[in-house]
Amino acid sequence: MNEIKICVLGSEGVGKSALVVRFLTRRFIGEYSSSSECIYRKRVSVDGRQVNLELYDPCSQPCDGRPSLNDQILWADGFVVVYDISDHSSFITAKALVHLIRQVHLGTTKRDVDSLIFLVGNKQDLCHLREVGREEAQRLAAESHCHFYELSAAEHYQEVALIFTKMMQNACLDSKAKERRRRPSGSKSKSMVKLINNVFGKRRKSV
Numbered sequence: 001m002n003e004i005k006i007c008v009l010g011s012e013g014v015g016k017s018a019l020v021v022r023f024l025t026r027r028f029i030g031e032y033s034s035s036s037e038c039i040y041r042k043r044v045s046v047d048g049r050q051v052n053l054e055l056y057d058p059c060s061q062p063c064d065g066r067p068s069l070n071d072q073i074l075w076a077d078g079f080v081v082v083y084d085i086s087d088h089s090s091f092i093t094a095k096a097l098v099h100l101i102r103q104v105h106l107g108t109t110k111r112d113v114d115s116l117i118f119l120v121g122n123k124q125d126l127c128h129l130r131e132v133g134r135e136e137a138q139r140l141a142a143e144s145h146c147h148f149y150e151l152s153a154a155e156h157y158q159e160v161a162l163i164f165t166k167m168m169q170n171a172c173l174d175s176k177a178k179e180r181r182r183r184p185s186g187s188k189s190k191s192m193v194k195l196i197n198n199v200f201g202k203r204r205k206s207v
């Protein structure tokens with residue numbers, strides 16, 4: 001795999017841009033434009049392998065030419081689904097997004113993307129305003145077989161970097177597994193052809 005596409009989804013203001021910018025620049029800036037969508041491109045090393053990372057941060061405001069949610073989901077290999085721990089409605093949206101991603105991929109690409117969905121509770125620094133319990137989010141992650149992290153883009157760099165790194169590693173493993181699944185059947189059919197040729201070749205000789 002030479003390319004990994006990650007889409008960051010979640011309701012308005014949960015900190016999607018903050019997470020992406022934190023990962024790419026190590027900085028927390030505070031205010032980000034929400035009227036434009038961005039695809040960030042970066043060449044990264046994943047377990048010693050060079051890959052092109054594309055990170056999609058969609059805009060929450062309606063804007064011209066914005067791809068539909070389904071198209072965004074089909075475009076991506078992996079998903080960071082973000083909610084704000086101090087806003088329960090954002091968790092409900094995250095839950096719906098996790099279910100939608102699984103449905104869309106299982107229905108259209110027949111891909112099991114469970115290992116490539118990361119549910120992320122952001123704004124952990126606002127725990128005095130917490131509306132979403134850790135256990136509630138852990139339950140959703142367990143039911144949906146996806147990964148779960150809680151962090152603060154404002155305060156943590158290492159945790160943010162870990163999420164994106166793990167996601168890229170999983171995407172590479174997923175593509176390797178796919179290649180392996182394809183290869184044995186290819187070599188099996190090749191050896192089957194060889195076997196058939198041998199059998200018929202021998203018969204022809206004996207005639």
Ligand SMILES: Nc1nc2c(ncn2[C@@H]2O[C@H](COP(=O)(O)OP(=O)(O)OP(=O)(O)O)[C@@H](O)[C@H]2O)c(=O)[nH]1
Pocket residue numbers: 010011012013014015016017018019029030031032033034035058059060061122123124125126151152153154155
């Ligand atoms: N306290 C706190 N505030 C945060 C954190 N992450 C982001 N914010 C703030 O939350 C607000 C929204 O952050 P954005 O990164 O613009 O959120 P978004 O999800 O990209 O927003 P839209 O593009 O409008 O959907 C900003 O004021 C950020 O400073 C965090 O970890 N802690």
